[in-house]
Every structure is written in C-alpha cells, then in structure tokens.
Amino acid sequence: MLRFCPLSRIDGQKTFVIMERKGDKGNGKQTQKRIAPPQYDEAFKAGAIRMVTEQGRPSTEVAKELGICIDTLRSWLKAAGVQAGQADRQNRDSRRTRELEAEVRALRKQQAEKDEVIDVLKKSVGILSRP
Template identity: 80%
Template sequence: MSTKERKHPAPPRYDEAFKAGAVRMVTEQGRPSREVAAELGICIDTLRSWLKAAGAPSPGQADRQNRDARRLRELEAEIRALRKKLEEKDGVIDILKKSVGILSKP
C-alpha cells in the first residue's frame, strides 16, 4: 500500500517541550488528564503514554492523588475556620458567664 492509499493520516509529531508542558499540567498543576488532553487537542492515550514515559504516576492515580490533596486542603481550611468560630463563641460564653455573675449579686 502506498502512502497516498493510507486510510488514516500519520499522527502529528509533538516536540519535547510540548510533551513536557502537557505532563506538567497534569503532575504539577493537578489538572485532570482528560481536561488537559481536550484543551491541547490530543488523544487521552497519547497523554497517558507521555505521563508513563515521564515516570509520572498513572493518570488515574495522579487524578486521584490530586483530588485527595485538594480535598485535604479544603478540609484543613474548614477546620481552621471552625476553630476560629469556636474560639469566638467561647469568648462570648465567657462574657455571658461574667455578666450573669455580676447581675446575680445582691
């Protein structure tokens, strides 16, 4: 079969900088691999092979780790906010206890 008779065109060639950038978007920025592939206009399998070649965790594992890390940050922020509210409420309770003591004295 000659080149002109091919049913599918040859896949495009990407330079190393493009590949490295795509891998960084998933590994360092924590973006889902499907989202990155769609944004860059590449096949998800192509991105997965680049991630594998770069020694990055598998995309599913990387996405899971990114979601877990994001959820952990959200929970830590919520804990800080709740502790601050609790501290404020404890202050209000202390003031109310003192005012009750003052008002109950004959």
C-alpha cells in the first residue's frame, strides 16, 4: 500500500514522496516525487486580475507571462466575478475600437490635406485662365 509523506523544500514548495509500506517492497514499484501546486498570495492574484481587466490584455498572454496555468487564471477571474471570455471579448472590442478611431483620425487628416491642395489648384487654375 502506498502513502504520501510531505517534505518541505527550501524554495517553499511542498514535495510529496510516495512511499511503500514494509509489506509492499517485493512488488517492484518505484517511489516517485510529486510537487504540490504552488500557493499564490492575494496580491499576486489581484495583480493578475488587474492585468486582464484594467490593462485589457488577453488572459492567455497574462497567464503565459506570469508562468501560471490559464485555468488557474480563469478560476481567479471567475472568483472575482469576471468571466475570462467576457473580459477577453471586451478587451478585443475596446482594442478594435481604438484602432478604428485612430484610422478615422488619420483619414480625416488626409482628407483635410487633400482639400487644401484642391483649393490651391482651383485658385491657380482661376489665375492662369484669365486673359
């Protein structure tokens, strides 16, 4: 029969060693070490949630940058009352809106410059066409 024995490590993560009981040694099973999932403090969780909600970054990108599982981040977002898919969708929509607004500003600027050039050309044609 196997049992788990916790060991503490220097880096703070818990390691569990699967140990065999005295009567089980003859069956050829090997012992394995398993690392318990890391425990994150509330400040770290809140920072990750802010990165997704306030900064408008995709949750997959945030999870990859922080080195955490995407499912972990989604569970934190769910616990905070924010749906990960909804936050990502809102972030994409707001990013797309900003891009479109910037494009509209650039096009209006180009149109104003072209209108100025057309006005100058009209005036020059009027001057040159006089007898």
